[in-house]
Amino acid sequence: MAALNATLSTTVGGIADIAAAAVAATGAGDTAPVGPGMFLLVINGGAASRTVTIATPGTVAGHAVADATLVVAAGKSGVIPLTNLFRGATGRAAITYDAVTSVTVAVITLGA
Template sequence: MADLTLTTVPIATGIADVAAQATAAAVGGDTAPVGPGRFLYVNNGSAVSVTVTIATPGTVSGLAIADTAVAVAAGKHAFIPLANVFRGATGRAAITYSAVTTVTVRPFELAS
């Protein structure tokens, strides 16, 4: 898995070209930092829907929490929250994709 680099978007100006900083989604998946105000930008440039799955390693009362799966329609963008519930053993979220051709991604955070 590739470790994605976080981009900071200042709340005061809201100016950051997250799309321009996006990189190709890795075939074996990616990892990203998690926490309040952090999101994963996904640009699906392909002609088919792509499912982005974020592993949820925790449990509640001994029961596994289901992984989060978000379908991103062909030619569309998505902003997926990277909440602390996705924090894995490395302190990062583990992200996989049903397809990666023409899919770009970038984690970002809103910060003052």
């Protein structure tokens, strides 16, 4: 798994080219920081939809929480918040993809 780094988007400067912050998704999956104001951007440049899964390692009242999935249509982009719900033993989210051809990802954090 590759460790994704967050790109800061400030309220003053923003991010003019958000796609430039994206890197190729890794076939073995990626990890990402989690917390308030963090989001995973998924850009699907392929001809088929792609499913992104983020593991939810915790439980609520002793019950497992289903992993989060995001289906990104061909040629489209999607965003999913990286909340503390996804924090694993390493302190990061574990992200997997059904395929990675033409898929790029970025972690965006909103700052002041």
